[in-house]
Amino acid sequence: MNSVRAEHPAAGAQVRPLIAELEIRQRVEELGRQIREDAGQREIVLICILKGSVVFAADLLRAIPGDVALEFLRAKSYGQSQVSSGKLEILQDVDRDLAGSYVVIVEDIIDTGLTLHGLQKLFRARKVETLKTVALLLKPQQDHQVEVDYFGFRIGSEFVVGYGLDWAERLRNLPYIGVVEGSS
Numbered sequence: 001m002n003s004v005r006a007e008h009p010a011a012g013a014q015v016r017p018l019i020a021e022l023e024i025r026q027r028v029e030e031l032g033r034q035i036r037e038d039a040g041q042r043e044i045v046l047i048c049i050l051k052g053s054v055v056f057a058a059d060l061l062r063a064i065p066g067d068v069a070l071e072f073l074r075a076k077s078y079g080q081s082q083v084s085s086g087k088l089e090i091l092q093d094v095d096r097d098l099a100g101s102y103v104v105i106v107e108d109i110i111d112t113g114l115t116l117h118g119l120q121k122l123f124r125a126r127k128v129e130t131l132k133t134v135a136l137l138l139k140p141q142q143d144h145q146v147e148v149d150y151f152g153f154r155i156g157s158e159f160v161v162g163y164g165l166d167w168a169e170r171l172r173n174l175p176y177i178g179v180v181e182g183s184s
């Protein structure tokens with residue numbers, strides 16, 4: 001991967017590539033195989049946490065062999081800024097009863113852990129049989145006690161974009177993950 005800073009015309013921001021497309025693809029394939037291995041023959045219900053996880057969930061879905069269902073949940077904890085607002089709000093819920101199911105929460109990135117903490121509480125209350133969590137990225141500081149069963153990459157505390165992750169709704173379409181270093 002070229003490590004030279006690239007000007008992204010859509011946002012006017014400097015994006016420094018951090019994790020290459022190929023690296024992500026290979027890791028997602030490994031995660032998919034691992035998740036299936038652990039679940040055995042069970043139907044896996046992936047819960048895609050909108051919007052940031054949509055690209056990851058779409059790739060992960062295809063990387064898991066066997067019986068897999070996909071549900072969406074939209075939760076908000078960041079708003080339009082790069083600073084956590086500290087509160088989790090459910091904006092759109094799943095549309096099936098998850099009692100007795102083998103559920104895997106699909107998160108884009110864990111920062112403080114606040115979002116995941118709230119989500120895990122929510123799904124446990126719904127009496128799922130098994131609750132697993134996969135996060136593509138882990139940031140170093142987790143204030144809230146959360147269990148992450150699978151993760152793609154550990155990163156630093158920098159603000160990242162691409163592969164579904166946004167910067168004020170932009171840059172989700174980058175096929176790689178990068179660090180925003182400037183703004184227009």
Ligand code: 5GP
Nearest residue numbers: 052109110111112113114115159160165166
């Ligand atoms: P947490 O609740 O763990 O502090 O934050 C999780 C959510 O904040 C993620 O699902 C994501 O939407 C957002 N977030 C945290 N760090 C970043 C980041 O570096 N880039 C982007 N685009 N979103 C982030």
